[in-house]
Amino acid sequence: MLNEGEVRIPSGCAISGIIDRTGCRFNGNDIIKSITLMHERSNGLGGGFAAYGIYPEYKNFYALHIFYDDFNIKTETDKLLFQYFDIAKDEAIPTQRLSTITNQPIIWRYFVVPKTSQLQDKRISDNDFIFNCVMKINKDYNGAYVFSSGKNMGAFKGVGYPEDIGKFYMLETYEAYMWTAHGRFPTNTPGWWGGAHPFTLLDWSVVHNGEISSYDTNRRFVEMSGYICNLQTDTEVITYLFDLLIRKHKLPINKAIQILVAPFWSEIEKLGNTIKNDLKCLRSVYSSALINGPFSIIVGCNNGMIALNDRIKLRPLIAATKGSKVYVSSEESAIRIICNNPEKIWAPKGGEPVIVLLEKEQI
Amino acid sequence: MSLDFNVPSFEVIRNEKKCIQCKVCIHQCSNMVHVYDEEDAVVYSNNNKCVNCHRCVTLCPTEALLIREYPLEFRKNTNWTRQAIKEIYKQAQSGGVLLSSMGTPKTFPIYWDKLLLNASQVTNPSIDPLREPMETKIFIGRKPNKLDFDNEGKLVTVMPPQVELNVPIMFSAMSYGSISKNAHEALARAATELGTCYNTGEGGLNKAFYKYGKNTIVQVASGRFGVHKEYLNAGVAIEIKIGQGAKPGIGGHLPGKKVGEDVSATRMIPIGSDAISPAPHHDIYSIEDLRQLIFSLKETTRYSKPIFVKIAAVHNAAAIASGIARAGADAIVIDGLRGGTGAAPTRIRDNVGIPIELALASIDQRLNEEGIRNSVSLIVAGSIRNSSDIVKAIALGADAVYIGSAALIALGCHMCHSCSTGKCNWGIATQEPFLVKRLNPEIMYKRLVNLITAWNHEIQEMLGGMGINAVDSLRGNRLMLRGIGLNAKELQILGVKHAGE
Known part of the structure; x- marks a missing residue:
């Protein structure tokens, strides 16, 4: 049977996210509790978390989290890493042994900055250097997989129920100002750790519930800009779309959203001339970046969080606020279990984003 | 039939019982296939001129007309087909380049017919265009x-x-x-x-x-x-x-x-x-x-x-x-x-x-x-x-x-x-x-x-x-x-x- 990455596997899921917009940090207990409540929405074939603000002591370093199949490939990959980067620290990511988590790969993290000489040679930015390096390892180093590459953030994921994955990585020992979580229900048994969510690139992380029917159109579009879709998952391509539109094309978040979940033409026709013209341009230039099919996603980055539904809301998404915290989840119950009496709780409309930016940038 | 060696491509079949000699077919056919014989008071057809455009068939008020391929069989030969032979007669007569209209009738593969489309089942809901917006702009x-x-x-x-x-x-x-x-x-x-x-x-x-x-x-x-x-x-x-x-x-x-x-x-x-x-x-x-x-x-x-x-x-x-x-x-x-x-x-x-x-x-x-x-x-x-x-x-x-x-x-x-x-x-x-x-x-x-x-x-x-x-x-x-x-x-x-x- 083909592994994930060699074949496209649709999946349904549960997602949850919490952010404190003041940047105040809290441990992983709440997010685990929230995603655990939605146990029925996953089937034990994938769970994961993204946490932002967890590495303040290394906040100027890119934290590379890498899965290795064996030590041979680690040795080989290390050669590349030590050639390209100044490495402040590298270590096994702490985990605890659980009967429910089996077949784990070697899980390592590196805190790195590109060597100045490397950057000068290649005349590219830090981010692009990391981007190229991640693409290279994931494509050419068979058995090595970079699953997290941002600053002061990290992804923790694997094959299992999300609550077990949370325990396995001991997330109660990390403190973050933003947590997202994912429980997976794939329609196949890939059994590969890299296939779990969140999917990340640089400081982007995406957890996703849904199956996008525009996958191949989106894939071809991002591949023209140098992205390589190794995993053939919807989440991977969504992450690349965000990176392409916001980081590379420098589009404001709201414009990017208007591309990804574009307003319907019937709505656009009702608007004033300037905004109508802008939207026509956005939709025609970026028509291949429209995400179609049912989905709800939570996107994390160092500025904050974006939660988003498809244009006709074919997947659940609930949001709530209390104090400085904002909660988003597939189910209301998964918010209420960690947030008594939210001040506001609502179901965002299809295509209507929930954007929560940090009050001051954390990095 | 004439000395150009060619035989008609189509045969016009007139159901004499149905034909009321209204002459619609005569007036409609620019190729002058249909002719009214004043003496015998009958309409007859020149098969040779017919291109099988269906105009007369469609407009005949009594459905008296039928056009079909001319049934004359050439001796079976997969190499020298009826078409191959007829084209040579035509060129030997005219000395010109063969002209055709519309798309090729040859049996090249039609890949559209060898491609199948997908549809959503369970993991992804299909969308009803009568209920939801469906954009083709x-x-x-x-x-x-x-x-x-x-x-x-x-x-x-x-x-x-x-x-x-x-x-x-x-x-x-x-x-x-x-x-x-x-x-x-x-x-x-x-x-x-x-x-x-x-x-x-x-x-x-x-x-x-x-x-x-x-x-x-x-x-x-x-x-x-x-x-x-x-x-x-x-x-x-x-x-x-x-x-x-x-x-x-x-x-x-x-x-x-x-x-x-x-x-x-x-x-x-x-x-x-x-x-x-x-x-x-x-x-x-x-x-x-x-x-x-x-x-x-x-x-x-x-x-x-x-x-x-x-x-x-x-x-x-x-x-x-x-x-x-x-x-x-x-x-x-x-x-x-x-x-x-x-x-x-x-x-x-x-x-x-x-x-x-x-x-x-x-x-x-x-x-x-x-x-x-x-x-x-x-x-x-x-x-x-x-x-x-x-x-x-x-x-x-x-x-x-x-x-x-x-x-x-x-x-x-x-x-x-x-x-x-x-x-x-x-x-x-x-x-x-x-x-x-x-x-x-x-x-x-x-x-x-x-x-x-x-x-x-x-x-x-x-x-x-x-x-x-x-x-x-x-x-x-x-x-x-x-x-x-x-x-x-x-x-x-x-x-x-x-x-x-």
Whole structure:
């Protein structure tokens, strides 16, 4: 049977996210509790978390989290890493042994900055250097997989129920100002750790519930800009779309959203001339970046969080606020279990984003 | 039967019991097949002249007529077929090049029929276009790589001109001359009502039709017939015709007998003179020359209209398309092997070029690999027969399709493949006033509107089934396709998996 990455596997899921917009940090207990409540929405074939603000002591370093199949490939990959980067620290990511988590790969993290000489040679930015390096390892180093590459953030994921994955990585020992979580229900048994969510690139992380029917159109579009879709998952391509539109094309978040979940033409026709013209341009230039099919996603980055539904809301998404915290989840119950009496709780409309930016940038 | 050795192609069978000798068939047939014998007071038929256009059959009030293939059998021989033998008789008699009309009847593979579409089940809900929005609007034209906004959120990128289409279907180039004025009017009015475009072809634009300019694409071909500044500015886009799927590598020929007063004025040539389009544009002998023509046209229209470049699908189409995109074209039109024509040399039509599906797949792939697919639009033509052909074309990478034969069939064409005779009984491919007036544009444009409306609804149903609610998300979405009965090489070129994979 083909592994994930060699074949496209649709999946349904549960997602949850919490952010404190003041940047105040809290441990992983709440997010685990929230995603655990939605146990029925996953089937034990994938769970994961993204946490932002967890590495303040290394906040100027890119934290590379890498899965290795064996030590041979680690040795080989290390050669590349030590050639390209100044490495402040590298270590096994702490985990605890659980009967429910089996077949784990070697899980390592590196805190790195590109060597100045490397950057000068290649005349590219830090981010692009990391981007190229991640693409290279994931494509050419068979058995090595970079699953997290941002600053002061990290992804923790694997094959299992999300609550077990949370325990396995001991997330109660990390403190973050933003947590997202994912429980997976794939329609196949890939059994590969890299296939779990969140999917990340640089400081982007995406957890996703849904199956996008525009996958191949989106894939071809991002591949023209140098992205390589190794995993053939919807989440991977969504992450690349965000990176392409916001980081590379420098589009404001709201414009990017208007591309990804574009307003319907019937709505656009009702608007004033300037905004109508802008939207026509956005939709025609970026028509291949429209995400179609049912989905709800939570996107994390160092500025904050974006939660988003498809244009006709074919997947659940609930949001709530209390104090400085904002909660988003597939189910209301998964918010209420960690947030008594939210001040506001609502179901965002299809295509209507929930954007929560940090009050001051954390990095 | 006569000494030209040829035997009739069709046999007219008249049911004498049903025939009331009303003479409708006689009046309707421009080929003079039916004759009334005054002495015997009977109507009889000259089989030899019949082209099987169904006009008499359709209009016979008592259903007394039937046309069928002439039943005379040649001795069975898979090599020397009836057609092969008849063509030799014809050429031995005339000494001329064999001429044919419409698309090739040969049995080349039709890949549309070997591709299957996907639909949602369980993991992804299908969408009902009668309940939910289902978008088929597209924009044809060059797209910048990215859009830039200033700090106030104001768009600073200057957007190149675009043609906005409500449906991804346009009417392809058919010149005034090759088809009648009434046929053109029906196309123009239908395009206007549908929010799409028709194409003038290379015969210029009749003054009466300038008012449909917002839905008109004007064509510039090698003969430059009817091309002047006002014409170039009359439509929403200009198409440079380099080649045509039915006759790659050769020009065109409108016989002088079709050049009446009005066609003469529109084409800007003398009445009765043959209109011969040379095989190449004599100012385009290479890609850099094409660039000059593209930019001459852009200058003439002050950069307000996209420039399309139309080529026939030939072996090296992918590299040529890449060159066209880099030469500054805003849209590339590919016309496939099975595309139609008013008249083409038979040997060319039946032997030159490649199927549109393979050309489209390889061009889209090539432009993607070069990172320039998003900067140009890709329009395909050449025997698009129905809405599922269109869905498959878009999934293979097309932005839109052109339809020619299908539009003419909606206007009454019965595919008798005799356009070049100029005697079209349906008033389509003719300039004879008594035939032209048989095509009432007031009635016929509605049939075109009906056809495209129906197809668009079918497209929406298929999109909805795939869980897609905008045609944008279908373009290049080859995962929605599976091949059936195709070999590994074909699958590789089409970029699709086999059914079951």
